[in-house]
Amino acid sequence: MRECGQVVAIEGRRVQVKVVRGDKCGECRVCHAFGEGTGLIEAENAIGAGVGDLVEVEVNPKAVVGHSFLLFVFPLLLFLAGYVLGRALPWPQVIGAEGRGIVVAFLLLGFGFVLVRSYDRHYARSGKQSAVVVAFALPSTEPPLP
Numbered sequence: 001m002r003e004c005g006q007v008v009a010i011e012g013r014r015v016q017v018k019v020v021r022g023d024k025c026g027e028c029r030v031c032h033a034f035g036e037g038t039g040l041i042e043a044e045n046a047i048g049a050g051v052g053d054l055v056e057v058e059v060n061p062k063a064v065v066g067h068s069f070l071l072f073v074f075p076l077l078l079f080l081a082g083y084v085l086g087r088a089l090p091w092p093q094v095i096g097a098e099g100r101g102i103v104v105a106f107l108l109l110g111f112g113f114v115l116v117r118s119y120d121r122h123y124a125r126s127g128k129q130s131a132v133v134v135a136f137a138l139p140s141t142e143p144p145l146p
Contacts, residue, residue: 001064049133
């Protein structure tokens with residue numbers, strides 16, 4: 001999947017590219033929920049782009065699916081598993097099965113967020129990038145990104 005955007009920052013061999021929500025996003029509207037339909041992609045700077053350059057970023061679709069699962073589905077699965085496990089626990093009887101389920105569900109949800117954050121830091125330190133700047137984009141007649 002290729003996205004076009006403008007380089008806004010350089011950090012060593014990585015760049016941050018501001019992209020506009022494109023046609024490929026369809027009716028998702030996730031980007032729109034976080035602002036004006038723009039987002040930042042951190043990518044490997046394979047072509048030596050500078051700040052302000054319009055570039056094309058190649059995003060690995062498998063990585064997008066995997067990271068989306070990890071971010072959205074994994075904590076939800078832990079939450080549901082925590083609820084079922086909590087209801088099955090025989091202790092403490094003071095709060096009842098429903099209360100135990102809720103408490104354990106939120107504990108596992110919190111643990112899931114810690115795991116996701118830990119994986120994110122490990123992934124960032126590994127130097128792997130799921131996005132790579134592959135080419136300079138042709139200048140368009142549209143004004144620069146906000």
